[in-house]
Amino acid sequence: MRFAFTEQQTEFRDAVRQVLTKVCTPDALRAAFDTPAARTERWTTLAEMGVVGLTVPEPQGGLGLDLLDLVPLLEEAGRSALPEPLIETTALAAPLLAAFESGQAVDWLERIASGEVTAAVAPVDVISRSVGSTAGEAAVPAAVGADLYILSSASGVHAVPSTDVTVTPVPSLDPTRRLGTIDWEPTTTTLIASGEDAREALAHLADRASVATAAELLGLADRMISIAAAYAKERNQFGKPIGSFQAVKHLLAGAQVKLEFARPAVYGAAWSLGQVELAGSPSGSRGASLAKAYASDAATEAARVSLQVHGAIGYTWECDLHLYLKRAWALAESWGSSADHRSRILASLVDELHQTQS
Amino acid sequence: MNNTTDGAMDLRFTPAQEEFRAEARHWLAANSPAPGSLPSLDTPHGFEAHRAWEQTMFADRWSVVSWPEEFGGRDVGILEWLIFEEEYWRIQAPVRVSQNGVFLLAPTMFEFGTDAQKARFLPPMASGEEIWCQGWSEPDAGSDLAGIRSRAERAPDDDGWLLTGQKTWASRGAYAEWCFGLFRTDPDAQRHRGLTYFLMAMDSPGVTVRPIPQIDGEPGFAEIFFDSVFVPDSQVLGGVGQGWSVAMATAGSERGLSLRSPARYTEAVSRLVSLYAERLDRDPARAARSADAVAQAWMDAEAYRLNTYWTACRVLAGGTVGPEASANKIHWSETDLAIYRAALGLLGPEAELTGGGGVAGNPWLDGFLFALAGPIYAGTNEIQRNVVAERLLGLPRA
Numbered sequence: 240m241r242f243a244f245t246e247q248q249t250e251f252r253d254a255v256r257q258v259l260t261k262v263c264t265p266d267a268l269r270a271a272f273d274t275p276a277a278r279t280e281r282w283t284t285l286a287e288m289g290v291v292g293l294t295v296p297e298p299q300g301g302l303g304l305d306l307l308d309l310v311p312l313l314e315e316a317g318r319s320a321l322p323e324p325l326i327e328t329t330a331l332a333a334p335l336l337a338a339f340e341s342g343q344a345v346d347w348l349e350r351i352a353s354g355e356v357t358a359a360v361a362p363v364d365v366i367s368r369s370v371g372s373t374a375g376e377a378a379v380p381a382a383v384g385a386d387l388y389i390l391s392s393a394s395g396v397h398a399v400p401s402t403d404v405t406v407t408p409v410p411s412l413d414p415t416r417r418l419g420t421i422d423w424e425p426t427t428t429t430l431i432a433s434g435e436d437a438r439e440a441l442a443h444l445a446d447r448a449s450v451a452t453a454a455e456l457l458g459l460a461d462r463m464i465s466i467a468a469a470y471a472k473e474r475n476q477f478g479k480p481i482g483s484f485q486a487v488k489h490l491l492a493g494a495q496v497k498l499e500f501a502r503p504a505v506y507g508a509a510w511s512l513g514q515v516e517l518a519g520s521p522s523g524s525r526g527a528s529l530a531k532a533y534a535s536d537a538a539t540e541a542a543r544v545s546l547q548v549h550g551a552i553g554y555t556w557e558c559d560l561h562l563y564l565k566r567a568w569a570l571a572e573s574w575g576s577s578a579d580h581r582s583r584i585l586a587s588l589v590d591e592l593h594q595t596q597s
Numbered sequence: 598m599n600n601t602t603d604g605a606m607d608l609r610f611t612p613a614q615e616e617f618r619a620e621a622r623h624w625l626a627a628n629s630p631a632p633g634s635l636p637s638l639d640t641p642h643g644f645e646a647h648r649a650w651e652q653t654m655f656a657d658r659w660s661v662v663s664w665p666e667e668f669g670g671r672d673v674g675i676l677e678w679l680i681f682e683e684e685y686w687r688i689q690a691p692v693r694v695s696q697n698g699v700f701l702l703a704p705t706m707f708e709f710g711t712d713a714q715k716a717r718f719l720p721p722m723a724s725g726e727e728i729w730c731q732g733w734s735e736p737d738a739g740s741d742l743a744g745i746r747s748r749a750e751r752a753p754d755d756d757g758w759l760l761t762g763q764k765t766w767a768s769r770g771a772y773a774e775w776c777f778g779l780f781r782t783d784p785d786a787q788r789h790r791g792l793t794y795f796l797m798a799m800d801s802p803g804v805t806v807r808p809i810p811q812i813d814g815e816p817g818f819a820e821i822f823f824d825s826v827f828v829p830d831s832q833v834l835g836g837v838g839q840g841w842s843v844a845m846a847t848a849g850s851e852r853g854l855s856l857r858s859p860a861r862y863t864e865a866v867s868r869l870v871s872l873y874a875e876r877l878d879r880d881p882a883r884a885a886r887s888a889d890a891v892a893q894a895w896m897d898a899e900a901y902r903l904n905t906y907w908t909a910c911r912v913l914a915g916g917t918v919g920p921e922a923s924a925n926k927i928h929w930s931e932t933d934l935a936i937y938r939a940a941l942g943l944l945g946p947e948a949e950l951t952g953g954g955g956v957a958g959n960p961w962l963d964g965f966l967f968a969l970a971g972p973i974y975a976g977t978n979e980i981q982r983n984v985v986a987e988r989l990l991g992l993p994r995a
């Protein structure tokens with residue numbers, strides 16, 4: 240057993256952190272709130288570093304790595320509340336396309352790796368593992384302004400170009416979510432997987448999305464706690480830093496403990512999904528659910544606590560905190576809430592128990 | 598695939614580790630008493646039955662697998678120890694009556710003990726011949742451990758110390774042969790300074806033990822009175838005046854990796870899931886109301902397992918466990934409570950039933966009462982939250 244990231248993985252993470260600290264500042268986030276965009280200079284920078292094409296196979300210009308390699312980078316994306324769709328494009332769309340290497344998939348993959356394309360992926364219900372909607376009633380994240388849409392219909396999974404869809408924006412608390420409903424007509428030209436292949440792809444998609452989203456939530460939680468801890472050291476009341484008051488300490492410590500235990504849960508799940516024998520298995524899916532539920536709870540607790548520690552200033556538009564809170568709240572409910580994942584875990588455990596008994 | 602510190606992440610065990618697991622499983626299946634068959638270890642009879650089990654394990658070198666062979670171990674690493682624990686809890690083998698010794702004192706003794714101390718104390722600790730209790734808390738020094746008043750003065754012949762004072766809440770203290778504890782050797786030094794870590798025989802003249810019945814009615818801990826008890830110099834662990842830092846090593850083991858292995862909780866949650874499934878057939882409405890709590894308890898245990906392996910691999914790569922041990926202690930103690938609270942919720946009106954044989958007759962209730970102490974002992978969870986806030990997050994001390 241070696242349950243740790245490699246030096247290479249941590250070095251890449253550090254490099255991404257360094258870049259995002261410069262190009263994904265709170266001011267940059269405010270600008271993104273004002274004018275949300277799918278492809279930005281930041282996206283190009285990340286593409287040049289190899290981050291965007293990380294999961295794209297090497298022949299198509301990517302690094303050919305997997306979700307486990309991406310997880311530390313997604314944590315960094317979360318820490319900076321990166322507005323661009325790294326989850327959708329790199330964690331979800333690229334591996335899905337790579338699994339069904341048709342001519343059009345290859346073309347899409349090349350364009351993802353070069354940074355020309357961002358993707359939107361219609362959410363799959365993590366419980367039923369079916370798509371919430373084919374006609375586009377459900378709001379799809381990263382939809383407004385995307386180039387590629389991964390959508391499902393009765394016929395299977397489709398990779399649909401923006402020219403074939405009509406996107407109607409849906410307002411979100413976090414405008415960088417770029418939610419939209421999608422109108423489209425399934426055709427055979429866009430079909431990339433059907434039948435059992437499609438069902439399997441959607442099941443994997445739900446697990447991968449849970450883990451990728453969980454990784455961003457880890458970064459968000461860490462950022463919120465560190466913003467609040469820094470504030471608690473510098474804000475004085477009663478002649479002392481508020482961080483010296485035990486009530487304040489215990490709020491932050493509680494959130495920190497949740498975060499510490501969410502981390503290995505996410506890393507372990509990411510590793511499992513990279514193992515042929517575990518990906519899509521009941522235990523692999525339970526691991527993904529654990530990761531998402533734990534990270535969602537850690538992030539919502541970090542959000543609650545960091546706001547409380549700030550007092551009124553945290554409740555203002557002026558304070559940077561809300562930029563992170565809003566993303567955390569949105570991601571905590573996306574790809575299955577923690578309650579959804581708990582219920583998925585329990586159903587799976589009971590199923591397994593019945594199987595071993597019969 | 599192995600324990601080296603390079604190479605890609607891999608959560609599988611090596612073939613050698615799987616072989617070790619199979620061997621442990623095989624031996625435990627052949628030798629372990631049936632689950633729940635031993636009387637409570639807090640009764641005189643039960644204490645001896647648990648000691649006999651320790652001796653059985655020791656005879657085949659299973660009582661302290663991670664220790665060097667010369668002291669009765671198998672010299673295996675931390676991952677193998679975790680594997681052994683998984684098998685131990687899977688088969689629901691007896692609670693370790695020797696745990697204060699093997700899990701808390703031993704790691705400290707390996708770090709700070711002299712060769713003579715190791716040779717004298719470790720083998721009988723491993724065999725269960727000598728059971729240890731922990732003498733830290735005093736009536737006026739609980740969370741504020743540095744406030745202890747029990748003192749040690751030089752013996753007239755200058756070959757040891759005379760210990761005077763009172764310790765309390767010493768688990769297993771009612772029957773243990775030996776006690777490790779902190780005493781003030783320098784009355785003028787402030788608080789953390791001037792403390793010394795002693796090893797005391799409980800049958801020394803001047804020691805009086807008064808067992809204290811716990812919440813379940815059994816004398817699980819005891820008060821210990823010391824009246825000019827002679828302790829030779831050879832029974833000072835880690836140097837005179839060094840008691841605080843030696844004690845913190847023991848506390849690190851208590852909160853960190855060694856006292857509570859994850860298997861204890863992962864096995865308990867798998868029984869909890871069985872209970873849930875059984876109740877789902879009998880009383881689906883009640884079961885449904887507990888579903889979320891059952892799933893949460895399963896997650897807490899599984900997250901603990903993953904965090905333990907994560908930490909173990911960090912330690913194997915040369916890392917250390919510092920204030921993270923405090924986060925760990927909060928998590929395991931809260932996990933234990935979450936498991937048994939969920940079970941009582943499933944049992945509903947049956948939760949309070951003991952079956953007439955004392956609390957032990959209802960393992961869920963027994964487990965619940967045991968779990969309630971977790972947030973108190975090994976340093977209360979409030980104190981651990983202070984540590985997390987001050988040492989992991991850098992918040993200022995009050």
Ligand SMILES: Cc1cc2nc3c(=O)[nH]c(=O)nc-3n(C[C@H](O)[C@H](O)[C@H](O)COP(=O)(O)OP(=O)(O)OC[C@H]3O[C@@H](n4cnc5c(N)ncnc54)[C@H](O)[C@@H]3O)c2cc1C
Nearest residue numbers: 731732733734739740766767768970973974975976977979
């Ligand atoms: C089952 C069991 C077994 C035990 N076994 C042993 C043993 O083998 N050996 C041994 O030496 N001791 C043992 N103990 C004692 C244990 O270590 C103490 O109970 C513990 O350290 C707390 O001390 P106290 O009970 O005096 O409580 P106090 O220190 O009086 O604390 C009471 C309450 O006040 C809170 N509090 C105190 N100070 C602070 C603070 N600074 N900030 C916030 N809150 C605070 C505590 O968290 C707690 O909630 C055992 C206890 C139990 C329950």
